[in-house]
Amino acid sequence: MTNTTPRFPHLPVEALSPAQKVVYDKLVNGPRKGIRGPFGALLRNPQLADRVSQLGDSVRFESSLPDTLREMMILMVARFFKARYEWHAHGMILKGLGFADEKIAAIGHRQRPQGLTEDETIVFDFVTELLNDGEITDPTFDKAMARFGEVTVLDILATAGYFGFVSMILNAIRLQVPEGGMIMPED
Template sequence: MARIQPHHPAALTDEQRTLYQRITGGPRANGPQHFALTAPDGSLRGPFDAFLLSPQVGDALQQVGAAIRYRTGLPDRARELAILLVAAHWGSAFERESHVAIARSLGVNDVELAALEERDVTAFTGVENLVARTVLALLGGDLDDELWAEASRELGAQVVFELTALVGYYSTLALQLRVFRVDE
C-alpha cells in the first residue's frame, strides 16, 4: 500500500505546480510516449509524484533524470540496457515497466529483455556489452582497474561519468519507489 496519497493537480502549491509543469511539459512529455507520466486523475505516476514532497529537491532530481535520458553520450539502446540493469538489480517494477517500453521501441527483443532481468549481458556485443558490464560493476560498488581501462578507452571518461550518474539516479528512484511503496 502506498505510503503517500497522490498529489492531485488541483491541490498543488505554487512550487509543486511549477515542478508538475516542468515534468509534464518537459522532454519526457515531448515525442513518443512509451509510458504514461500521469494517472487518469492527473496525478504524476511513479517517482515523479514523490518529487512533489520536496519541490526543490524533486526539481533537481528531475533535471538530472532529463539530462541522463536526453543529453548524454550514450547510444539510446545502451542507455536503456543500463537503466534496465539498474531496475533488475533493485527489483524496481515501475522502472522496468517504463523502460521496457522504451527499450522495445529501440529494438530490444524479448530474449534480450529476459537476459537483462537476469543480469546476463552475454547476448550483447560491442558498446552495449561494455556499457552493461560497466553498469553491473558500478552496481557492485566500483570498477576494477581492468574494466576502468577498457571503459575509459572505449567509451571515454565522460560516458563513464554519465554511467555513474545513471546508476546513482536510477538507484535513487528505486529506493524512493520502494520506501514510498509506489506499486505502479
C-alpha cells in the same frame, strides 16, 4: 514485501501549492511530458522534485550515451534494486528501441544476454561490476575509457547512480506497475 499499498496517493492538480504547481508545469511541459516515476511523491517537496528532475533530465535526455545503452543500463539498475516500476517503464522503452526480448529476459534473470554488441558488452560488464562489487576493475574501466572516453564514462556512472537513487525511492513509495505492465522476474 507483502504490503503493496502505495504510500503517496495521487495529488490532484487543483490541490497543488503554487510552488508545487511551478514544478508540476515544468515536468508536464518538459521532456518527461508528465508526472511519472518518483515525481508524484516528490512533488510534496517541490524544491527537491525540481532538483531531481534537473539531474534526471541531464542524465536521461542530454547524455552522450546512445538510447539503447542508456536504457539497458537503467534496466540493469532496476533489476539490481528490484525496482518493479522502473523495470516496467524502462523495459518498455528498451523494447521499443528494438532490444530483443531474450536480452531483456536475461537481464531479468541477472545474466549477461547473448548477442550483445561490443558497446553493449562493455557497458554491461562495467555496470555489473559497479553494482555487484561497488567498484570497477582497472581492465573493465580502461576498456570503457578507450571505447567511450571520459565524458561518456562519467555519463555511465551518473546514470547508474541516478537510477539507483530513483529505484530506491520507487521501492520505498511502493509505486505500482500498471495493469498489464512489464513484470520483472522474481528471484
